[in-house]
Amino acid sequence: TQLLEQSPQFLSIQEGENLTVYCNSSSVFSSLQWYRQEPGEGPVLLVTVVTGGEVKKLKRLTFQFGDARKDSSLHITAAQPGDTGLYLCAVIIQGAQKLVFGQGTRLTINP
């Protein structure tokens, strides 16, 4: 079983639409990160959320950490083709020096 469940796995929408993707777990985390990975490249860190209920904005991207620190969402407003990519959530396992990733949401924005 996956520690982090991301949904949907695939999402294809038209340019200009809004969307939300989710990262869920039954475990509590001290922090959670979102990455974007473009084809042929490594993941790039977008944001780290730390506090339950925290909301962070990065231009048209809004990240929220759940109140109980078990889940997170990423909302994109007015999606653009440049937003296309694989969105991964990840957590650090306390006491271990490694990131654990969800399987990702593969987002395609059609012009």
Place this chain on the structure above:
Amino acid sequence: NAGVMQNPRHLVRRRGQEARLRCSPMKGHSHVYWYRQLPEEGLKFMVYLQKENIIDESGMPKERFSAEFPKEGPSILRIQQVVRGDSAAYFCASSPSGTGRRLIYEQYFGPGTRLTVT
């Protein structure tokens, strides 16, 4: 300030050959991590190294895989006698230090090496 560098970017090996993947961490970073990404999957941790030490290899297959981070030079992930199932993208990440008691912890990823075993 150069980012994490990996080479080669693409590597083709026949079954039974050896694959050597290299990673140079960001300047000032002394911690290196290797991850593997199978097609259509997320990244899976393999190994965590500091200079001349393997700290955590809990994600490494028990056989044929090894990693090192020598005092001088890049970190090397070595796969002996490759099989088709080893075909994947291998990513290296680096950080300036371990997690310690920090709440915010960031790893910086390289562009990856795409290994194809024929």
